[in-house]
Amino acid sequence: MTAAKTIDPKRIDRVLARHPQGKPTALVNLLHDLQAEFRYLPELAMEKAASYLNVPNGQLFRVATFYESFHLKPRGKHIATVCTGTACHVRGAPKLTDHISREFEIPVGGTTKNMELTLETVNCVGACALGPLLILDGEYHGNMSPAKLDRTLKTIKRG
Amino acid sequence: MPIRFKINDVAVEAKPGEGLLDVARRNGFSIPSLCHLESVPAIGACRICLVEVRRGRRSKLTTSCNYEVLDGIEVSTDSPEIRRHRAMNLELLLARAPSSEAIRKLAAQYGVSQPRFGPIKYNPLPNCILCELCVRACTELGHHALTTVGRGDRKRIGLPFNKPADTCVGCGACASVCPTHCIPMTDTLTKRAIWGQKHDFVRCSECGAPVITKKHRDHAIATKGLPEDYYDVCQSCKQIATSQRFAAIVW
Numbered sequence: 001m002t003a004a005k006t007i008d009p010k011r012i013d014r015v016l017a018r019h020p021q022g023k024p025t026a027l028v029n030l031l032h033d034l035q036a037e038f039r040y041l042p043e044l045a046m047e048k049a050a051s052y053l054n055v056p057n058g059q060l061f062r063v064a065t066f067y068e069s070f071h072l073k074p075r076g077k078h079i080a081t082v083c084t085g086t087a088c089h090v091r092g093a094p095k096l097t098d099h100i101s102r103e104f105e106i107p108v109g110g111t112t113k114n115m116e117l118t119l120e121t122v123n124c125v126g127a128c129a130l131g132p133l134l135i136l137d138g139e140y141h142g143n144m145s146p147a148k149l150d151r152t153l154k155t156i157k158r159g
Numbered sequence: 160m161p162i163r164f165k166i167n168d169v170a171v172e173a174k175p176g177e178g179l180l181d182v183a184r185r186n187g188f189s190i191p192s193l194c195h196l197e198s199v200p201a202i203g204a205c206r207i208c209l210v211e212v213r214r215g216r217r218s219k220l221t222t223s224c225n226y227e228v229l230d231g232i233e234v235s236t237d238s239p240e241i242r243r244h245r246a247m248n249l250e251l252l253l254a255r256a257p258s259s260e261a262i263r264k265l266a267a268q269y270g271v272s273q274p275r276f277g278p279i280k281y282n283p284l285p286n287c288i289l290c291e292l293c294v295r296a297c298t299e300l301g302h303h304a305l306t307t308v309g310r311g312d313r314k315r316i317g318l319p320f321n322k323p324a325d326t327c328v329g330c331g332a333c334a335s336v337c338p339t340h341c342i343p344m345t346d347t348l349t350k351r352a353i354w355g356q357k358h359d360f361v362r363c364s365e366c367g368a369p370v371i372t373k374k375h376r377d378h379a380i381a382t383k384g385l386p387e388d389y390y391d392v393c394q395s396c397k398q399i400a401t402s403q404r405f406a407a408i409v410w
Contacts, residue, residue, distance in 0.1 A: 060319070
């Protein structure tokens, strides 16, 4: 929760200014932009966005909680996404999530205390031939193994 | 130009844009439903108001609440097939709301007493069937204090940002329209507790009965242009006062 307190309202306003005021249709784009700025959607940003677009808080919250791509909890600097689709699963995806969970002491969906890494899963990204697959900050790493994981995640600070 | 069509072989008329369920009920046909109120937009959530609509050679089962009437359609409100589908939907609803009296009763009429499904794993508001009638009522009244949160099997009725909304005036509309009465609301003589907030009641200056929450009164007076003292006296005391005034004139 400490991250939420340090949100600078000016940063929110700068993002809001890029969108037309009072236009509810800009909602999803604005939420995407806010998330690009903060890596998640802080409550203050959502409240400001709602009044800026003239959308009721409830309607904004409905949209923000509906889509998987919006995150309401602070996320780490790096995002490790493990594919758990059928092909990746049989090729050992559970070993990858278990390994990262153990090494960084976070559950799936969790973020390390130093806000360095968030572990997530995705159901399938269509790269089944490369499974098991790890996506680190948007970069695809195929044929993963726990040993290879250590090398890939080497630069990320523990804690 | 009125729209003319047939319900169970009886000719009826409607205005363009009207919902089939409203037209049917106005003409005396009974169609069961859980999530429909004439005063809020129909969304076809409970799927109990299923009817069969024939249009030319095509025929389909559809929810009547959000079906806009068309010229020349032939509607039937009851048939073995319709009953079979309603029974299935009621069985699913019963799995979500096993202890709801209203749903148990309706399901029993369709021969369903024990659902083959459930118990469902996630329903933080027990017996809620997610028909969103509460959300629609709240929105229609202009409060926007309720919303749905999440989706799929994690969908629930909740508050914006999961915290008590300052736009909630404690009117209790959500709780009173709920078909399964699943929204907790407790009233005492002085206070109403709902959605994590406590609202003070305005008490009737004659008999002391709770009239309306203070926040709701302020909201209603501000938005509807009512006189300041409109809610000082409760409805029944007002009726007594009016009848006494009439009595004084007559005698």
